[in-house]
Amino acid sequence: MSLSRLALAAVSFALSTSTALAGSTAYPVSVNNCGYTFTFTKPPQNVVSIGQATTEILYAIGAGDNMAGTALWFAKVLPEYAAADAKVPRIADNVPSFEAVIGKKPGLVATQFEWQIGKQGVVGSREQFRDLNVPTYIMADDCEGKENAMGGDGVRKGAYTPDLLYKGIGQLAEIFDRREAGAKLVADLKNRQAKAAEQAKSLDLKGATAVFWFSSADLDLDPYVAGNLGPSAYVAQTLGLKNVIDTAEEWPTVGWETIAKANPTYIIAARMDRRRFPADDIQNKLEFLKSDPVTSQMDAVKNDRILVMDADAMQSSLRMIYGMEKLAKDLAESGK
Numbered sequence: 001m002s003l004s005r006l007a008l009a010a011v012s013f014a015l016s017t018s019t020a021l022a023g024s025t026a027y028p029v030s031v032n033n034c035g036y037t038f039t040f041t042k043p044p045q046n047v048v049s050i051g052q053a054t055t056e057i058l059y060a061i062g063a064g065d066n067m068a069g070t071a072l073w074f075a076k077v078l079p080e081y082a083a084a085d086a087k088v089p090r091i092a093d094n095v096p097s098f099e100a101v102i103g104k105k106p107g108l109v110a111t112q113f114e115w116q117i118g119k120q121g122v123v124g125s126r127e128q129f130r131d132l133n134v135p136t137y138i139m140a141d142d143c144e145g146k147e148n149a150m151g152g153d154g155v156r157k158g159a160y161t162p163d164l165l166y167k168g169i170g171q172l173a174e175i176f177d178r179r180e181a182g183a184k185l186v187a188d189l190k191n192r193q194a195k196a197a198e199q200a201k202s203l204d205l206k207g208a209t210a211v212f213w214f215s216s217a218d219l220d221l222d223p224y225v226a227g228n229l230g231p232s233a234y235v236a237q238t239l240g241l242k243n244v245i246d247t248a249e250e251w252p253t254v255g256w257e258t259i260a261k262a263n264p265t266y267i268i269a270a271r272m273d274r275r276r277f278p279a280d281d282i283q284n285k286l287e288f289l290k291s292d293p294v295t296s297q298m299d300a301v302k303n304d305r306i307l308v309m310d311a312d313a314m315q316s317s318l319r320m321i322y323g324m325e326k327l328a329k330d331l332a333e334s335g336k
Helices: 003-021 050-062 079-085 096-104 126-131 165-176 180-200 229-236 257-264 282-289 316-332
Strands: 029-033 038-039 045-051 067-073 090-092 109-112 136-138 209-215 268-272 306-309
Touching: 029 165, 029 306, 038 045, 038 136, 045 050, 045 209, 050 067, 050 079, 050 109, 050 165, 050 180, 050 316, 090 096, 090 306, 126 136, 165 180, 180 316, 209 229, 209 257, 229 316, 268 282, 268 316, 282 306, 306 316
Parallel strands: 045 067, 045 109, 067 090, 109 136, 209 268, 268 306
Antiparallel strands: 029 038
């Protein structure tokens, strides 16, 4: 048996064991989340979720019936959660107001990003919610090992790993008395990642590089691309690629001239339904890459090595693992 197959077997055994050990939450339960501790005596009701990744995690662990509203969406909900999502009002497609969130009388507000609810939160600060006796939860992957004090998308202090994603799933599962569902979800994600990595390993991508283009405030301006310590860089590394953007910033703006000099083997462009910027539209991205005097001369464009990925798959989320699977398949079909 190869080492990679042994690793897959070990992952499967360890995760089946952790699932078997999962049981009911023993209330009251206290959860420490990025400097704040909240105690729950029962699963919270009227929950508001801000950020698609967090919302889909709550649906995945079966907490949809506890929810009263969602906000901040990049794309349509995953098909397997469409029925659950249809029962939950959407407060806003993008950033909700503080009043709209509080109006739901939430027993918990959970957010994907600290820039939504944090020291400089655009929705509100954790203190504002705490003053109204509303607990808040920020996904661990966005507030641990990352500096968000300056606002925006933040700077990583160290390389991202999905352990932080799995920690967030585990804590939410604990809060909602969904420990078994949380353990099964983590097991499935780890197994799927291992298989995607195995597939990519067979492609011999040694020396291949990539840039992940999320969006641009304007197509004439520098694009927002993935930094070298965040989730997208982790996806690249797992599949045998190297991210050409060398900065700890989560989503820095980098000029196309600089990217062209790095000449990545692949350009991975985000597809989303959000239309905050013209470059949110994947067709606009593709047309720009093929028509711009700088980008059109890049090897990835000339050789049709532009791959498309869900926007939220470039961030810490369930879709990150699904995106890893799709990217491994697309790499196999594209050639180097």
